Amino acid sequence: xxxxxxxxxxxxxxxxxxxxxxxxxxxxxxxxxxxxxxxxxxxxxxxxxxxxxxxxxxxxxxxxxxxxxxxxxxxxxxxxxxxxxxxxxxxxxxxxxxxxxxxxxxxxxxxxxxxxxxxxxxxxxxxxxxxxxxxxxxxxxxxxxxxxxxxxxxxxxxxxxxxxxxxxxxxxxxxxxxxxxxxxxxxxxxxxxxxxxxxxxxxxxxxxxxxxxxxxxxxxxxxxxxxxxxxxxxxxxxxxxxxxxxxxxxxxxxxxxxxxxxxxxxxxxxxxxxxxxxxxxxxxxxxxxxxxxxxxxxxxxxxxxxxxxxxxxxxxxxxxxxxxxxxxxxxxxxxxxxxxxxxxxxxxxxxxxxxxxxxxxxxxxxxxxxxxxxxxxxxxxxxxxxxxxxxxxxxxxxxxxxxxxxxxxxxxxxxxx
Numbered sequence: 001x002x003x004x005x006x007x008x009x010x011x012x013x014x015x016x017x018x019x020x021x022x023x024x025x026x027x028x029x030x031x032x033x034x035x036x037x038x039x040x041x042x043x044x045x046x047x048x049x050x051x052x053x054x055x056x057x058x059x060x061x062x063x064x065x066x067x068x069x070x071x072x073x074x075x076x077x078x079x080x081x082x083x084x085x086x087x088x089x090x091x092x093x094x095x096x097x098x099x100x101x102x103x104x105x106x107x108x109x110x111x112x113x114x115x116x117x118x119x120x121x122x123x124x125x126x127x128x129x130x131x132x133x134x135x136x137x138x139x140x141x142x143x144x145x146x147x148x149x150x151x152x153x154x155x156x157x158x159x160x161x162x163x164x165x166x167x168x169x170x171x172x173x174x175x176x177x178x179x180x181x182x183x184x185x186x187x188x189x190x191x192x193x194x195x196x197x198x199x200x201x202x203x204x205x206x207x208x209x210x211x212x213x214x215x216x217x218x219x220x221x222x223x224x225x226x227x228x229x230x231x232x233x234x235x236x237x238x239x240x241x242x243x244x245x246x247x248x249x250x251x252x253x254x255x256x257x258x259x260x261x262x263x264x265x266x267x268x269x270x271x272x273x274x275x276x277x278x279x280x281x282x283x284x285x286x287x288x289x290x291x292x293x294x295x296x297x298x299x300x301x302x303x304x305x306x307x308x309x310x311x312x313x314x315x316x317x318x319x320x321x322x323x324x325x326x327x328x329x330x331x332x333x334x335x336x337x338x339x340x341x342x343x344x345x346x347x348x349x350x351x352x353x354x355x356x357x358x359x360x361x362x363x364x365x366x367x368x369x370x371x372x373x374x375x376x377x378x379x380x381x382x383x384x385x386x387x388x389x390x391x392x393x394x395x396x397x398x399x400x401x402x403x404x405x406x407x408x409x410x411x412x413x414x415x416x417x
Contacts, residue, residue, distance in 0.1 A: 036090035038141050039279060042173065043095065044114065044165065045150025046102040047072075049180045053235035054148070055095055057248055057259055058271055059084065062237060063095060072100025075113045079142070094142060102161060111165040118144055118172045122294040143291060145282045146209070146274065147173045150180040151230060155189050157196045166206045172290055174209035174282050176274070177201075182232030182265050183250060183257045190232055197230055211273055212281050225273050231266040234259055 043051035052065035064080060076099045084091045096117070101110055121142045128139050149166060151158065166175055177197065182190060201208060208229065211222035236259050240249040248259040260268050274282075303322040 033089060035137060036092060038092040039283070040094040040096065040142060040145050042144045042147045043150065044098045044101060044147060045180060046152060047100065049150045049152065050235050051097060051150055053237055054233060056237055057235040057267065058275065059093070068099050072103055074104065075100050075110050077113060077117045096144065107161045110161060111168050114165070115168055115172065118169070119294065122291055125291065126295055126298060143286055144173045145286045147175045149175055149177045151177055151197065153179055153181050153184050155185055155193050158200050163200065163204050163206060167204065170207045171293060174285050176209050177230035178270065179230055179232040181234065183234050194230060194232070211278055218277055221277070225269055228266060228269055231270040233267045233270055234265040
């Protein structure tokens with residue numbers, strides 16, 4: 001029985017003639033050719049270690065790139081997308097470069113921006129997947145399919161930042177470590193360096209991408225290439241004439257290092273494994289392993305679980321229960337906010353009443369003060385009026401006395417004559 005309780009029973013049947021569903025692989029190929037493919041590569045390494053040059057060599061072209069300085073205050077990620085075509089096969093290639101990685105004095109947070117970028121691409125795809133009306137066939141998938149981690153060819157082993165960063169990314173992306181500028185180390189030192197790197201990865205519990213060996217057609221070569229990790233690579237944008245051919249190489253005073261010569265470096269092995277043999281497996285691992293792990297954790301954060309109380313999984317029931325739980329939570333929060341609002345209103349009303357009483361008290365005091373000042377002014381006015389009246393009375397009296405004194409003086413003069 002299936003999850004709906006329907007009885008299922010399958011039998012092997014023989015066909016009496018040709019039906020035509022054997023053309024399904026051809027239909028799938030035609031559909032894939034029509035839609036095209038996408039492949040996203042992230043290159044992590046120090047500035048000037050040769051990330052852009054290696055990408056140019058891998059795809060035998062020259063991508064847009066500008067020299068970066070060592071003065072970046074933090075790690076920045078720059079993504080560039082390119083449309084490539086080869087034998088009627090369209091490939092939408094996205095290259096993500098980590099600008100300023102390892103250039104800071106404090107390298108503690110150098111990997112955080114990288115982890116956040118990968119998670120953001122997963123989140124964008126998840127949001128598109130959860131839409132009611134979605135169109136994943138035409139959606140530009142920016143999830144990182146492979147991470148080329150460039151190791152400095154110092155010959156002493158991995159740095160702490162290398163181990164920490166790869167440990168943070170092992171559950172999020174397919175990691176392929178590569179030793180950059182391998183032409184700076186001789187073969188004996190390179191062999192020891194490779195073994196030391198793999199031992200350090202193993203002792204620190206860091207998982208890297210292993211080429212699949214379950215497909216018989218590529219099992220042998222993939223098993224052999226797994227033993228070659230990490231790949232020691234050399235990149236070049238220049239071509240040098242070697243014999244009758246012009247090949248990608250690096251010209252030195254002591255000789256020529258050919259990029260695609262297996263005796264000089266592992267570049268050819270890297271390109272074979274990355275592009276020609278295991279590109280689809282890298283895409284599948286991203287979808288089925290890394291993205292599914294992220295999706296599972298995000299759905300758990302949203303409240304969904306693999307099984308319900310009865311031990312069966314039902315997205316609809318989980319969604320309903322989660323919706324009811326959220327509605328109850330919202331109602332509870334609404335009630336709490338309403339009560340808080342009522343309390344705040346009451347507190348505000350009490351504050352306003354206290355302020356009103358204080359204003360009335362101040363008004364009464366001001367009114368009494370104004371009345372007292374008015375009384376004092378009235379008293380002063382009355383006093384002033386009384387003084388003015390007294391002054392006028394005395395003035396009149398003085399003038400009368402003066403007039404009488406002058407009349408008497410005049411009369412006395414006449415008598416003397």
